[in-house]
Amino acid sequence: MSAQGPIRISTEPECTRVEFTEKHVIDEVVIRQIGNELTKLVDASPRPRLVVSFTGVEHLSSAALGTLLTVMNRVRAKDGQLRLCDIAPQILQIFEITKLNKVLRIEKDLAAAKASLGGAA
Amino acid sequence: MAHPGPTPSHRAPFERTWVLREQRDSIEALQADVGRALHDFGYGEACAFAVRLALEEALVNGFRHGNKGDASKSVTVRCRVDAGLMQLEVQDEGEGFNPETVPDPTAEENIEIPSGRGIMLMRAYMTSVEYVPPGNCLRITYRREEGPRA
DSSP: OOTTOSEEEEEOSSOEEEEESSSEEOOHHHHHHHHHHHHHHHHHOSSOEEEEEOTTOOEEOHHHHHHHHHHHHHHHHTTOEEEEEOOOHHHHHHHHHTTGGGTSOEESSHHHHHHHOOSOO | OOOOOOOTTTSOOEEEEEEEOSOHHHHHHHHHHHHHHHHHTTOOHHHHHHHHHHHHHHHHIIIIIISTTOTTOOEEEEEEEOSSEEEEEEEOSSOOOOGGGSOOTTSTTTTTOSSOOHHHHHHHHSSEEEEETTTTEEEEEEETTTOOOO
């Protein structure tokens, strides 16, 4: 794990953008840390608008899927919005196999994810 | 001129056993060894991706559910790779379980539950996934021609 932590967070006018700093999102300890950081982000906003970019991610485990679902439920509870984007084909296949592409909103890229966000920031 | 090594079909099978504790470094070393063996036998990137995913899920299940997070317990991995087949056995020190009791994570009532997708992913990517009674040993195979069955 890098010294900068497993995710990089940037605040943009339309949303809060999250990127992974590692290409393998599979280590349970790291995934727990990612979950904690995302939870903090969601809790800090009255109506979170979160875009999670998978640029550079080559591997994803079922534990990471679970964390995304937990975050989705927290975002939804606050009437917020969550988008996933920039997902490589082999990772997208994981979402399709588990049918989570029907539950989590996936957009092609960051621009599409931002454009899909409705309502005021 | 360097003498070329044996072709994948003539190479002796790769066979190795690891006894692991839940430490990231040793898991990564195992993943690297298996990945190298697959590469040496000419398996492609799709296979390497699928095997890495299945092995990761199997190890997490072994440490978390089988050994119940007990740091004094280990997971034993046996691997055999030849030109046509990759076989893995992942055995924990738990009492075993019946995989039929795991609910379908894609069912509407379960789709938003955060856990329970590891076995499904292994089954989607591997040729066969079988729990050996009493259920604490997982036998995974990947047959070269078939590839990911998603």
